[in-house]
Amino acid sequence: MGCSGERRNLIGHHGSALKKSGFGLTVPQHPLGKGNHGVKKSYLAVSRQGRRTVAKIASVLLLAAFVTGSGLGQVPDAGAERLRTLNNELLRVHGEAQRTTTAGLLALRDEAAAIIEQRAAALSQLIETNPAQALSFAFSPELVADLTAKFPDSATLLETHGTWQGPVEQWIFDGADLNSFRSVTRMRIGSRVLDVHEPDAPVRKNGDLLQATGVLVGNQLAVSSSATQTTAATPSTTGAQNVAVLLVTFPGVTPTLTPQAVNDIFFGSSGRSLNGFWREVSYGQASAIGSVLGYYTLNGSYTCLGLTQMLDDAIAAASAQGVSFLNYTGVFVIFPDLSPSCGWSGMSSIGSTTVWSPAGSFNASTSYLVSRFMSTQDQAVSLVAHEAGHGLGLHHASSRGFGAEALGPVGVLGTVNEYGSTFSTMGSGLGQYDAPHKAELLNWLTPGNYQTIQTSGTYSLQPLEISPAGLQALKVQRGAGNNAWLWIEYRQPLGNYDSTLPSQVYSGALIHYEDSQTGIHTQLLDFTPGDSNWTNVALAAGQTWQDPYTGVSLNVQSATASALTISVNYGAVPCTHANPSVTLTPSNPTIYLGGTASYTASITNNDSSGCSAGTLSLTSSQPSGWSASLSSTAISLNPGQAGSVTLNVTVPEGATPGVYPVTVTASSGTDAGTGSVNCTAAAPPPPSVTVSVPSSTYTSRQTVAVTVVVLNGGAPAPGITVAFTLSRANGSTVTGSGTTDSNGKAVWSYKIQQKDPTGTYSATAKASVGSQTPSGNIVFFSVH
Numbered sequence: 001m002g003c004s005g006e007r008r009n010l011i012g013h014h015g016s017a018l019k020k021s022g023f024g025l026t027v028p029q030h031p032l033g034k035g036n037h038g039v040k041k042s043y044l045a046v047s048r049q050g051r052r053t054v055a056k057i058a059s060v061l062l063l064a065a066f067v068t069g070s071g072l073g074q075v076p077d078a079g080a081e082r083l084r085t086l087n088n089e090l091l092r093v094h095g096e097a098q099r100t101t102t103a104g105l106l107a108l109r110d111e112a113a114a115i116i117e118q119r120a121a122a123l124s125q126l127i128e129t130n131p132a133q134a135l136s137f138a139f140s141p142e143l144v145a146d147l148t149a150k151f152p153d154s155a156t157l158l159e160t161h162g163t164w165q166g167p168v169e170q171w172i173f174d175g176a177d178l179n180s181f182r183s184v185t186r187m188r189i190g191s192r193v194l195d196v197h198e199p200d201a202p203v204r205k206n207g208d209l210l211q212a213t214g215v216l217v218g219n220q221l222a223v224s225s226s227a228t229q230t231t232a233a234t235p236s237t238t239g240a241q242n243v244a245v246l247l248v249t250f251p252g253v254t255p256t257l258t259p260q261a262v263n264d265i266f267f268g269s270s271g272r273s274l275n276g277f278w279r280e281v282s283y284g285q286a287s288a289i290g291s292v293l294g295y296y297t298l299n300g301s302y303t304c305l306g307l308t309q310m311l312d313d314a315i316a317a318a319s320a321q322g323v324s325f326l327n328y329t330g331v332f333v334i335f336p337d338l339s340p341s342c343g344w345s346g347m348s349s350i351g352s353t354t355v356w357s358p359a360g361s362f363n364a365s366t367s368y369l370v371s372r373f374m375s376t377q378d379q380a381v382s383l384v385a386h387e388a389g390h391g392l393g394l395h396h397a398s399s400r401g402f403g404a405e406a407l408g409p410v411g412v413l414g415t416v417n418e419y420g421s422t423f424s425t426m427g428s429g430l431g432q433y434d435a436p437h438k439a440e441l442l443n444w445l446t447p448g449n450y451q452t453i454q455t456s457g458t459y460s461l462q463p464l465e466i467s468p469a470g471l472q473a474l475k476v477q478r479g480a481g482n483n484a485w486l487w488i489e490y491r492q493p494l495g496n497y498d499s500t501l502p503s504q505v506y507s508g509a510l511i512h513y514e515d516s517q518t519g520i521h522t523q524l525l526d527f528t529p530g531d532s533n534w535t536n537v538a539l540a541a542g543q544t545w546q547d548p549y550t551g552v553s554l555n556v557q558s559a560t561a562s563a564l565t566i567s568v569n570y571g572a573v574p575c576t577h578a579n580p581s582v583t584l585t586p587s588n589p590t591i592y593l594g595g596t597a598s599y600t601a602s603i604t605n606n607d608s609s610g611c612s613a614g615t616l617s618l619t620s621s622q623p624s625g626w627s628a629s630l631s632s633t634a635i636s637l638n639p640g641q642a643g644s645v646t647l648n649v650t651v652p653e654g655a656t657p658g659v660y661p662v663t664v665t666a667s668s669g670t671d672a673g674t675g676s677v678n679c680t681a682a683a684p685p686p687p688s689v690t691v692s693v694p695s696s697t698y699t700s701r702q703t704v705a706v707t708v709v710v711l712n713g714g715a716p717a718p719g720i721t722v723a724f725t726l727s728r729a730n731g732s733t734v735t736g737s738g739t740t741d742s743n744g745k746a747v748w749s750y751k752i753q754q755k756d757p758t759g760t761y762s763a764t765a766k767a768s769v770g771s772q773t774p775s776g777n778i779v780f781f782s783v784h
Contacts, residue, residue, distance in 0.1 A: 079126050083137050084659050086119040087680070090147070091657035095683030097150045105150060112151045120157040124220045131197035131214075131222040136678045137659060138215040138222070140590040143682060157217075164189055164221065165211040167231075168196065168204055170350040172390050174383075176343050176373070181396065181418055187212065187221070198223035203519045205393070206351045207231055224587075235352045235365065236329070237392050237442045240289045241278070244328040244364075246314040247294030248335040255295055255336070257371050262334065263292045265380045272381045272496050274388055277425070280495050281432040282444045283467040288388075290328065293318045304342035307368055310335065315357050325357040330365045330391050332384070337370045345373035346383050348390035350520070365391025378430065385425045389433065393441050393520065397427030397434055399534055400513055400523040407525055409549050409578040409606045410484050410640075413517055421524040422535050423491065423501055423510060430500045432464060434522040435473035435489040436512055441520060450475055458557070458567040465494035475514075476568055479550025479609070487512040487522075488554070490564035502535035508556045509539045509566055548576040549608040573610035580605055580616055580666040582675030584647070592684035592713045594653035601630075601664040601675060602644045605637035613638045616666040622649050622679075623660045635666070651681045684713030687769040689722075689776030697782050703751045706736075708765045708776060709744050716744030721768045724748040729759025729783065740767075758783050 093112045097105050126134040139147070141161045148155040166189040173182040185196040187210050196212060197220065204210065209229040215222045245266055249255050266274045266288055275288040296317040302310045311333055315325060325331070329352075348367040355364050367387040374380035399420025402408035421427030424434045432438075439445040450473035451459070462470045478484040488509050493499040513523045527539040539545055541559040551573035557565040581604040591597045605614055615636045620628045631646040649662055658681055665674045690709045698704055706724055710717045717740060724736040738746035748765075761783055765776045 079122065079129060080133055080137065083119065083122045083126055083134075086115060086122055087137060087139070088656075088658040090115045090119060091659070091680070091682055094143075094147060094150065095657045098683045098685050109151055109153060112147075113154045116147075116151065116154040116157050120217055123159065124217045127197050127215070127217060127220040127222040128195070132199040134197075134222045135215060135224055136587040136676075138588060139680060140588065143590040143680065160216045161214075162216065163211060163213040164194060164216070165209065166190075166194075167207050168210045169206045169353055170204065171347060172350060172395070173344045173347045174386065176337075176341060176345050176370070180344075182344075183395075192219070194219050194221045196221050196223060198226060200517060201519075202226075202228060204228050205230065205234070206349060206353050235391070235393055237444070238282070238285045240287050241330055241388075242328050243274075243288055243290035243330040243332060243388075244318075244323075244325060245290065245292045245332045245334065246311075246318060247292065247296065248310065248314050248333055249295050249297050250336060251297060251299060253336050255371070257334065257374060259292045259294070265374065265377065265384055266290065266292065266332075272377060272430075274381060274384045277381065277385045277497060278388075280465075280467075280497060281438070282442070283469050285444055286442075290330075291323075293323060302338060304338060307333075311366065311368075312356060315355075319358045324359055325355070325364075326359055326362045328362065328364050330367070330388070331355060332367045332369060332387075334369045334371050334374070337372055342370070345370050346387045348387040350390050350395065351393045352391075367391060382425055382430050385430075389426050389437075394426055394433065394437050395520040397421035397424035397437075397522045398524065399427075399526070399537075401526060402529070404529055405548070406527045406529055406545060407513065407547065407549075409576070409608070410478065410482050411515070411581075411604075411606065412578070416523065417534075420534060421522065423498075423505055423524070424522065425497070426522070427524075431491070431498050432495075434487070434512055434524075435464060436475075436487045436514055436522045439473060439475075445469065445473060449473065453477065453568050454480075454570075456567075456569045458565065461488070461490045461564045461566065462562065463492040463494060463564075464489050465492060465498050474566070474568070476552065476554075478547065479552055479570070479573060481609070482515075482550075484515040484550075485513070486525075486552075486554070487514060488566060490559070492561060504536040504540075505538050506559075507538055507540045508543065508559050509554070509564060510537070511539060511554075546574075548574055549578070551610065573608055575611035576608040577611065577614075577669070577671050578606040578608070579671045580668070580673040582664055582666050582673045584662070584664055584675040584677040586677070588659070588678040588680055590680040590682050591649075591651050592682055592715075593651055593655055593657070594684070594713055595715070596648050596650045597662075597679050599647040599649070599662065599664075599677065600644050601647055602642055603635055603637065603666045603673075604642040605639055606673075607639040609639045611639050614668050616668050618645060619665050619667075620647055620649070621661075621663040621665070623655075625652050625655070626650060626660075627652075628662075630664075649679060651679070655681050657681055657683045685711075687712045687717065687767065687772055687774045689765055689767045689774050691763060691765050691776040691779050693763060693779050693781055695781065697784065698752055699784050700752055700754045700756070703749050704761075704763070704781065706748050706750065706763045706765070706779075708738070708740070708746045708748075708767070710740050710746070710767045710769065711744060712769050716740075716742070717767075717769060718742045718744060720744070720746070722746045722748075723766045723768075725764055725766075726750050727762045729757040729761060752783055756783065 093108055097108050138159050144158050166187040168185055168187050171184040187194045187196050209231050212223045212226045214224045278286045278288055296314050298313045300313050346369045349365055352363045352365050354361050396418050399417045400414050402414040408414050419428045422429040423431045439450050449469045453474050453476040462472055464472050474488040476486040488511050491498050491505050491510055511525050513525050526537040528536045539556050541556050544555040546553045551571045553569045555567045583602045584599050589597045613636055615634050618630055618633050622628050627650045629648050635643050637643050659678050662679050663674050663676045665672055688711045692707050693704055708722050710720045720740040722738045726734050736748040738748050740746045762778050762780050764778045766773055
């Protein structure tokens with residue numbers, strides 16, 4: 001059914017997979033192994049209105065990724081290598097097109113069209129799974145323009161470079177296996193919706209205005225740089241949250257949940273419920289009220305790409321029975337799974353979106369729940385509290401591992417497991433929201449409940465579950481001069497929710513990390529990195545941790561039922577060496593065979609500040625037979641300092657067109673870091689000669705300056721001999737010669753004699769470029 005008013009939800013979805021650990025279990029049935037931790041955070045989205053071919057093939061690829069359980073954020077080597085192969089195939093055809101006649105070019109277009117179609121799907125998929133890598137395989141604007149000119153029928157399937165601006169929405173999809181997730185950011189530009197994929201994307205709110213520069217294929221946008229203007233209001237996280245729960249079924253489908261059971265899950269006053277959870281974890285500052293509406297039997301044809309219509313139909317059905325939605329701050333739709341399955345148990349907006357109703361639009365968080373994942377009270381409450389947390393503006397409770405260390409160098413990401421925390425319902429448990437979420441996003445902990453620590457001292461923390469809340473968390477700066485923080489909290493088996501946690505956490509400090517890469521997640525650290533169990537992570541009583549990179553140390557003096565006593569000490573910063581970081585730009589320049597690509601290599605010394613300046617040796621790697629030169633083969637940097645050098649790489653004239661890897665490695669002893677990019681080597685266009693004259697009309701005794709520009713491989717060709725030919729109106733000719741200058745230009749002048757005939761004259765030229773003698777165009781002018 002149709003509806004009036006602004007269409008707001010930009011949702012459209014398939015399944016994809018990221019390993020997490022047992023989300024939704026009241027008490028983990030098996031210890032969570034650290035072998036499940038090796039998955040990095042990333043962001044996926046699926047095309048909704050992309051060009052038909054791209055959307056269809058990309059959807060199939062995404063479904064395959066979901067079925068096989070591939071880890072989100074893992075480097076998709078197969079996809080990248082597939083794209084490299086398709087790039088190389090297209091460059092081969094492009095090279096043939098550079099050398100062929102017009103008739104030959106027409107014959108090549110069918111072959112090019114098939115490759116471009118496959119390449120568009122592969123590039124679209126890589127944008128979704130690894131946007132940074134996709135940017136390194138996208139062709140340059142100049143090459144795209146040349147391909148468009150040669151193969152115009154396939155132009156719409158080639159990437160577009162540009163800048164786009166519009167409001168954004170963010171959605172989270174929590175997988176049907178309860179071990180997977182997808183995060184979707186969408187930007188609306190008029191009636192068009194783009195799926196936005198950005199490496200290390202900053203925190204944004206629904207409704208913020210995004211300006212994104214990057215590469216667009218279909219509706220998939222890989223962002224290379226962006227700016228955000230905050231325009232969205234922050235959703236209220238305190239007080240009664242007025243929730244409408246819409247129960248939906250389909251013809252012939254018998255609901256598995258009764259309205260009373262759903263009411264108990266959301267609004268129950270005893271046992272576990274969303275209302276009980278919020279009241280307990282917010283210390284009475286937030287609660288859930290509202291209504292369970294339905295069942296409504298909907299007759300629409302719904303797909304995983306069209307749940308907005310389901311929401312509209314359910315709201316319309318409820319409105320027809322007199323329900324007004326204008327005072328609701330959250331809307332949940334509970335429905336039977338579709339066939340085929342959408343592949344997720346719940347999905348939610350992060351914060352509020354604009355929702356349509358017949359009485360007018362209203363702002364509310366929006367969530368969709370599949371009823372078969374709510375079969376027990378605890379499973380249902382865990383899922384509902386998780387999705388409701390997204391509606392309050394929270395992302396996931398992740399974990400961040402550093403191998404044998406509890407924490408790596410400042411600025412290093414480590415390995416992120418999206419649902420790695422078993423101690424928060426935003427992760428893989430049924431515990432309270434973590435202290436950083438409570439303090440910085442929900443405002444349930446005030447500055448009186450947590451302290452920012454930048455000097456040495458000893459502190460007593462009461463358990464996070466205690467109400468009224470006293471001092472319950474510390475935000476400890478990691479050394480000095482950085483924006484890295486250790487959040488310390490203390491959990492005890494109190495209340496309906498934290499009593500379900502693995503028991504080791506009750507023995508000491510639970511610590512999360514926050515830096516520029518944390519965003520609106522929380523990121524749990526493991527202070528028992530020697531074992532393989534992410535349920536044993538607390539820094540226990542009697543233990544001390546010394547940060548090897550900043551000089552801060554933590555000592556848990558005691559952990560009793562009523563308080564954790566912990567001392568923070570800022571000592572001398574030790575010298576700890578670390579791998580340097582290397583980044584290269586641009587990501588994939590196009591260079592004609594025989595030409596030179598220039599890169600900037602930025603190198604950062606990641607040694608701790610207690611170290612002295614270090615000298616890093618620099619080396620490059622490029623295909624065999626290519627020549628390369630660094631502006632410097634060594635660079636001296638202080639800890640934390642960054643510097644840059646230039647790398648020039650020359651492509652041999654006899655190289656095969658293709659996309660080739662280029663790297664720069666910085667090393668000092670056993671510490672090394674490598675930056676990788678690509679170089680597209682393309683067949684050059686044949687030598688060209690362009691002839692021009694400054695005027696279309698001359699008279700006797702005037703001088704005609706015939707100018708020729710010679711290009712070879714698309715670049716000005718100096719030192720080329722040019723033969724000029726001028727034809728008079730009576731058919732007689734006169735010739736001249738010249739040599740091109742550094743700009744590839746040669747000028748020959750002819751003075752019109754009084755005896756020369758009047759009428760139409762023409763001029764042309766021919767150049768000698770190696771063994772080739774390209775002819776130029778013919779220009780005409782009149783003599784009166």
